[in-house]
Amino acid sequence: MSVVSPSSAVPHASPAEPVTIVGVGADGWPGLTGPAREALRAAEVIIGSRRQLDLLLPPPQECAGERVVWPSPLRPAVPGLLAAHAGRRIAVLASGDPYHYGIGRTLTEVLPQLPLRVLPHPSSVSLACARLGWALEECEVVSVVGRPLARIAAAAHEGRRLLVLSAGARTPGEVAALLRERGFGPSRMRVLEQLGGAQQRTYEGTAEDWPHPPGDPLNIVAVECAAAPDGLRLGAVPGLPDAAYEHDGQLTKRHVRAATLAALAPAPGELLWDVGGGAGSIAVEWLRTHPACGAFTVERNPERASRISRNAERLGVPSLRVVTGTAPGALAGLPTPDAVFVGGGLTAPGLLDACWAALPVGGRLVANTVTLESEALLVEWYRRCGGELVRLSVAHGVPVGGFTGWRQAMPVTQWAVCKGTDSAVGGDT
Template sequence: MSPAPPSTPPAGAPPVSVVGIGADGWAGLADASRNVLLDAEVLIGGPRQLDLLPPDCAGERVPWPSPLRPAVPGLLAAHSGKRVAVLASGDPMFYGIGRTLTELLGDQAPPRVLPHPSSVSYACARLGWPLEDTEVLTVVGRPVAGLGTALYDGRRLLVLSAGAATPAQVAAYLREQGYGPSRMRVLEQLGGEREELAEGTADAWDRPHGDPLNVIAVDCRRAPGAPRLGAVPGLPDEAYEHDGQLTKRHVRAATLGALAPAPGELLWDIGGGSGSIAVEWMRTHRSCGAVTVERDPLRAARISRNADRLGVPALRVVTGRAPGVLAGLPTPDAVFIGGGLTAPGLLETCWEALPSGGRLVANTVTLESEALLADWYRRHGGELVRLAVAHAVPVGGFTGWRQAMPVTQWSVVKSAETGEQR
């Protein structure tokens, strides 16, 4: 029999307890949380959290190493069989260590979690904001550019800060995105004796760094003349940096409709161009992921810039030729092919990579690629459509229509029963 993984305590071992603690420290804890910490043989947490405990908590104090997550299994194994209490800021299950421990320990030995009010709950109470109407984002271990998908005029955001420098970074990003008039309030040491609030606008933010334990509240206000980006696919073409290799707005909206992104799904975007399909796939939900493949290094770099500007810095850009570079990529839920359709083996490789129920969408404007799609449509079914868009343009003193090149689109869903279409 294989030995149990190091993160799994032996049968009968006392469960790991996770105790949320706030800036008010020991005084703010409920009796149940105090009793767990007094009884623990091992106390694990950040140095700041451990310093909040009184001498009566006599367990061995173990600060978290860095990086944290890879060290957790070994740390728990080293103290297996002992009563272990892990300290967390606020609610351990809200962007906290509680999730990590739950995933590592599994259903057989789930941790006992004793939450404390989170910084978000404190902030909403101080601001008078309904929690259910407030969007919460984090820049802890993540780029500030990830805020971009939440910037809409009139929205309220709470940003979980990575440290004392974060408010200035958020203000700079808001200015860059055309949201300089946004009101910012920085709430420090929430719930503690040193609680403070600083406020201003992103345009005028010049405050020195304050306490590293802070949350940033943003009332989003778009500057006059700043681009307005909607919440659905089909952003203005002007939102992208491109060299002409761009799936145009109306075709892009139809393509995302056929791809049908859902939360947590992964897209392969083959022939990324400017990255517009992958970017707007990821903008539909913060849990959506995408890998875009582009053979031209200049275009690949441009895709990364577009992803940062439009709020999806986690977009993975792979530079190289498909299908060769597709080997080893994580299994996609959907594949979009916007270029290189006639490359030998490309369609076959993408089709094989898709699981049952996965979607494939391919666009083309050439007769050669259209013939290829017609053949795959004949063999596998799905839907074959031609998308035509015309724009009104001046014709002398009048107005007429200018037809864009029509786009042939094939979309198909792999059947769960046969691996064929449905």
């Protein structure tokens, strides 16, 4: 068994015939289909992780090709490794379904012109659902393999079923601790190890009193979410309770936040700039709308920037990228946004100009303010560029002696606009 170094890469060469991707389960060679076995027998080179390659043993006479271990990091090594074996019949091993968090996606993205023949095996998720009697389409799958565990928090809702793809033996205990901390201690957890293999086993408990030590590293965690009675309820749409955030008063309040996210209109895969982050609530709730969304928040105060990171972690969107600095200078070099929210610093010279210039055609800009000076600026931009100018007023019922009356919050002026093909900075549209 050999290991190829990334330094030996020949970046542009490619094999002359299709690379065969073979999905392998925990049962190894005995669980492979006839076509999968034939592909491995015919391969001159078999590439995979050490664990995957070991699953093909003991019969080396069954697949006598040279066995090559993927180097680490894997992704940058792919072109050179395949080029080094160009002209030979290559088989690549995958765990289960190659296109479910697997090597298939990596090969397709890194070498989009590479011809592939794919022979999938049932994924661990499919095997788990078969074992549990769960409908796969009704489950939320969360991978923590090379990804933050905190992502589970955004998927945890009362009555939902989660399948967590584990990073190793300690993952079940870490999942239990996170669920306890996020108010889901009563959740039932089942750990399914070595699914499909001779050593498969299942054990269970609740998150609040998880009794089990680390077991086999090859496992998947099934969670039936149940919220603690005294837990803070977090819904699936924007407008989370203000109490969900750690803040120092610089927070876009719940009702205005919901209206702001509606104006920003996030869609899967889109990127937000949140300028003047405060507590990070707009960026956090943008990210919670879909796991494919991305966001940068820019905050000049280092203490608030740290607080934003903590809020993002606690609310299940640790992918939020926090830039500590003053806009517009801190915006330089950020990826092109699909939408921009300006929640503070509107009167900073050149800020709106920089945000507007960064937006592509079809991009949205939403700005909120409570001051007359910033409102005058938004009115001027509204005159130039159009869009929608609204005033949001919220009043809360409060005790007045033995009765109840209204206490008015400061009204918020909001400008929302979509950049058109004829838009120009500072010009009429």
